[in-house]
Amino acid sequence: MSRLQAENLTREFPSPGGSSVVALAGTTIDIPTGSFTSIIGPSGCGKSTLFNLIAGLDRPTAGRILLDGEDCTGQQGRVGYMLQKDLLLPWRTILANVALGLEVAGVSRKDREPLARRFLSLYGLGGFEDRFPAQLSGGMRQRAALLRTILFNRDVILLDEPFGALDALTRAQMQEWLLDLWDDLGKTVLFVTHDVDEALYLSDTVYVMSPRPGRIIARLDVPLARPRKPSVVTSAGFVELKSVALNLLGERSGEGVAA
Amino acid sequence: MSTTTRSLDTTATTHMGGREVPVDTRPDVRASVLLLAQLAPPPRKGVTRTPERPAGTLWLMVARLLVLILIIGGWEVAARTGLVDAFFFSMPSEIWATGVIAVTQGTVIADTLYTFSATLSGFAIGTVGGVAIGLSFWWSRRYALVAEPFVVAFEAMPKLALAPIVVLVLGIGMSSKVAMATALVVVVQALNTYAGVKAVDADLTRMISSLGATRLQVFTKVVFPATLPWIISGLRVTIGLALAGAIVGEYIGSTKGIGRMIQYAGSTYEISLIWVGIGVLAALSMVLYGVVGALERRFLASLHAAP
Numbered sequence: 272m273s274r275l276q277a278e279n280l281t282r283e284f285p286s287p288g289g290s291s292v293v294a295l296a297g298t299t300i301d302i303p304t305g306s307f308t309s310i311i312g313p314s315g316c317g318k319s320t321l322f323n324l325i326a327g328l329d330r331p332t333a334g335r336i337l338l339d340g341e342d343c344t345g346q347q348g349r350v351g352y353m354l355q356k357d358l359l360l361p362w363r364t365i366l367a368n369v370a371l372g373l374e375v376a377g378v379s380r381k382d383r384e385p386l387a388r389r390f391l392s393l394y395g396l397g398g399f400e401d402r403f404p405a406q407l408s409g410g411m412r413q414r415a416a417l418l419r420t421i422l423f424n425r426d427v428i429l430l431d432e433p434f435g436a437l438d439a440l441t442r443a444q445m446q447e448w449l450l451d452l453w454d455d456l457g458k459t460v461l462f463v464t465h466d467v468d469e470a471l472y473l474s475d476t477v478y479v480m481s482p483r484p485g486r487i488i489a490r491l492d493v494p495l496a497r498p499r500k501p502s503v504v505t506s507a508g509f510v511e512l513k514s515v516a517l518n519l520l521g522e523r524s525g526e527g528v529a530a
Numbered sequence: 531m532s533t534t535t536r537s538l539d540t541t542a543t544t545h546m547g548g549r550e551v552p553v554d555t556r557p558d559v560r561a562s563v564l565l566l567a568q569l570a571p572p573p574r575k576g577v578t579r580t581p582e583r584p585a586g587t588l589w590l591m592v593a594r595l596l597v598l599i600l601i602i603g604g605w606e607v608a609a610r611t612g613l614v615d616a617f618f619f620s621m622p623s624e625i626w627a628t629g630v631i632a633v634t635q636g637t638v639i640a641d642t643l644y645t646f647s648a649t650l651s652g653f654a655i656g657t658v659g660g661v662a663i664g665l666s667f668w669w670s671r672r673y674a675l676v677a678e679p680f681v682v683a684f685e686a687m688p689k690l691a692l693a694p695i696v697v698l699v700l701g702i703g704m705s706s707k708v709a710m711a712t713a714l715v716v717v718v719q720a721l722n723t724y725a726g727v728k729a730v731d732a733d734l735t736r737m738i739s740s741l742g743a744t745r746l747q748v749f750t751k752v753v754f755p756a757t758l759p760w761i762i763s764g765l766r767v768t769i770g771l772a773l774a775g776a777i778v779g780e781y782i783g784s785t786k787g788i789g790r791m792i793q794y795a796g797s798t799y800e801i802s803l804i805w806v807g808i809g810v811l812a813a814l815s816m817v818l819y820g821v822v823g824a825l826e827r828r829f830l831a832s833l834h835a836a837p
Contacts, residue, residue, distance in 0.1 A: 326740065348742045358737040362755050372741040375751070423741050 273339050273426035273459050275302040275325070275350075280334035282320050293484035294320040298334070300478060300487065302461060304426075307453055309462040309470035310478045313520060317485020318463045322431050325461065326352045338427065352429035355436055357416040359404035365415050366391065366400040372423035390418050394452060410441040414448065421452070427459045434469070443501060446473060454498065467516045468504060471495075479519045489519050620801045628802035629809065637786075642810055644786040645776055648704055649818070652711020653772035660716040660768075661761055664723025668753055669745075674724070681724075685717045689775075693782045702783040711775035715768040719761070726760025727753060762826050769818045777811070788814075 280298040283291040295317040302308045312318050323329040325336055327347035335344045343349045359368045366387055367374075373383035391400055396414055404412055413433055420428060433449075434442045446469060453460055464470050470477045471493055479489040491512060495503055503509055585593075602622045608614045609621035616624075632638040663681070667674035693710055700706035734752050743751065780789025788807050795803035 328736070328740075347740065352740060354733070354737075356733060358731075358733055360734065360752065360755070371738065371751070375738065375741050375743045375747055419741075 274304045274337075275427050275459055275461065276300065276337040276340075277321070277325065278335050278337065280321065280324055280336070281332045282317075282324060282329065283332045295324070295331075296484040296486045298485075298487055302427075302459055302476075304459055305457045306475045307460045307462065307473055308476045308478065309464060309474040310480060311464055311467060311470045311516065311520070312480030312485075313465065313482060315485070316480040316482040318465075318480060319431060320485060321480075322352070322429055322461075322463055326350060326429055349425065350427040350429055351420040351423045351425040352431065353416055353420045353433050355432045357404070357409075357412040359412055359415055359419075361404055364401050364403060365396060365407065368404065369396075369415055369418045369422055371419055387418075387422060390422060391415075394418060395448065408441070409437055410445055413437065413445060417449070417452070421456065421458075427461070429461045429463070431463045432465070433462075435464070442469075447501065449473065450499070467513055467520070471509060471512055471516065472499065472501075472504060477516065479516060481520075491516060618801060620805055625802045625805045625809070628800075629806045632803065632806050638788075638791070638806070638810065641786055641788050641791050642814065644704070645707075645773075645780065645788045645811075646814060648707035648776040648779070648787065649711055649769075649772045649814075651704075651708045652775055653715055653769055655708065656712040656715025656772065657719055657761075657765065657768065659712070660719025660764075661723050663716070663720040664725075664727060664761075665749075665754070665757065667724045668727045668749065678724075681717060681720055685721060689713045689717075690778050693778050697779065697782040702785060706782075707776045707779035707784065707787065710779035711772040714771040714775040718771060719764050719768050722764035722767075723757060723761055726757035729760070730756045759830070762829050765822045766819065766826065769822045770815060773811070773815050773818065 277298055277300045280295055281293070282295040283293050286292045298317070298321060300308075310318050310321065320329070324331050324344075327343070327345055327349060330345045335342050337343070338349055359365075360371070363371075366384060369391060370383045370387040373386070374380075388400055391397055394414065396411065396418065399407060399411065399415075404415070407415070417430075417433065434445050437445060450473060462470070462473060471491075474493050477491045477493060478487050479491065480486065481488045493512060495506070495508055605614075605619075606622045609616040609619060629638075667677065689710075692713065696709050696713070697706045700709055730753055734756065735748050738748055738752050776787070777789035777792075780787040781793050784790040788810050792804050792807035795801070795807065
């Protein structure tokens with residue numbers, strides 16, 4: 272179990288003119304252990320910069336990242352993460368892909384494969400163990416990619432628009448699947464998206480970001496009871512939160528928001 | 531978008547592609563639509579496509595055999611009637627007779643084996659060396675940047691021109707032929723492998739790094755498997771180069787091999803024997819291509835195998 276905090280994170284990129292572009296300005300977030308938090312914002316608002324900083328893929332110009340109070344700024348391998356691309360290795364079976372983290376960690380084949388099989392059959396990929404990624408649908412591939420992240424076994428998981436490339440129907444199924452998984456495993460999840468409905472449906476807390484410079488402009492708590500049914504999106508509480516979020520996004524960016 | 535409201539009575543119809551189509555009556559819209567109707571050709575009628583029927587295997591074999599007979603027969607006739615000079619071009623019947631004698635009484639089989647083993651040795655050494663060089667560029671960007679222009683320069687150089695030096699240094703034995711074959715193979719495979727290394731999806735290496743992989747694990751689990759198809763497809767190019775290298779080595783100085791036989795036949799005006807040598811080389815390279823092609827297909831099949 273881990274609490275994830277970012278303190279005053281700033282990232283500037285040098286620009287050709289000699290000045291610098293502020294991709295992320297003074298961002299502070301606090302994600303309690305075991306909670307589901309989303310970050311929404313239009314493109315260019317610094318969502319991915321923040322994601323890269325927390326994943327340790329990039330170093331901040333200022334500020335720090337804390338895991339359970341311990342400074343882990345710039346460290347890789349402290350959190351599990353997943354991108355919109357599934358990044359499954361095409362020459363490996365689904366089983367070998369999902370078990371990759373354990374394999375890299377030196378867990379023997381006879382220990383890692385039965386475990387990976389159990390996770391695959393628990394979370395809807397039973398029977399696909401020996402298939403290759405190219406033989407699976409986009410949704411199935413994203414499930415496999417997420418299970419690979421789960422089997423890497425970090426308490427904090429970052430998801431960068433994981434369902435962004437899926438069709439609406441598959442996406443809805445994947446959201447429910449993700450909620451089941453989160454419910455079972457109790458991970459701390461940080462979910463990046465530009466879809467307001469998705470963020471509100473999944474999260475305990477939603478941070479709204481705005482571009483130029485990238486920063487957090489609001490924090491919305493989502494008090495809807497869990498477990499949530501897909502029909503919750505028509506409830507008065509949800510609709511009200513959604514209009515608040517859309518207003519925040521609309522007035523700051525001025526260029527409309529993809530929903 | 532214009533916010534002008536339109537009602538049904540502002541629409542008219544125009545003749546477009548043979549149909550009556552309702553048209554907006556705003557003058558600029560109407561004019562544009564009419565111009566489009568004039569300029570865009572209507573669909574052509576009765577256009578159907580009949581796909582060519584796939585040729586049967588037997589039909590193909592017969593057709594190919596006919597072409598072969600036509601070429602050989604035409605050559606024979608042309609040589610006998612004096613249409614082409616039989617002294618320079620020989621004729622199929624004479625080449626066949628020379629071939630039979632060369633095989634039964636000469637050293638053609640031993641020569642073929644000699645050329646064959648020089649080719650395969652050079653191919654093997656050059657492939658291993660080229661792959662190692664190409665892959666090594668992945669380990670250090672700085673080293674790759676320093677080394678790349680030299681590899682490219684060696685690639686651009688006509689390596690066959692090196693043959694006299696190679697034969698002088700290594701002698702007229704097998705090693706100079708292997709060296710020539712290796713020289714041709716190694717550069718092409720090195721550049722080809724490096725191109726494969728550069729094409730590895732950076733997100734894949736990032737993904738496996740995020741799972742805590744060491745540099746060696748990134749290499750063995752992502753970079754090498756991702757580069758393998760490039761290496762394998764390079765083999766089909768380099769097998770031909772290996773044969774060419776071995777032959778040129780034999781031309782320059784050798785006591786054995788098909789290349790030496792052709793060289794010798796040329797200097798003694800035994801045109802038929804040259805043609806026998808060319809025929810043997812053609813057969814040899816077809817066998818080599820066939821083996822490498824089969825290997826490649828088998829590999830690609832295992833890569834995308836359905837369980």
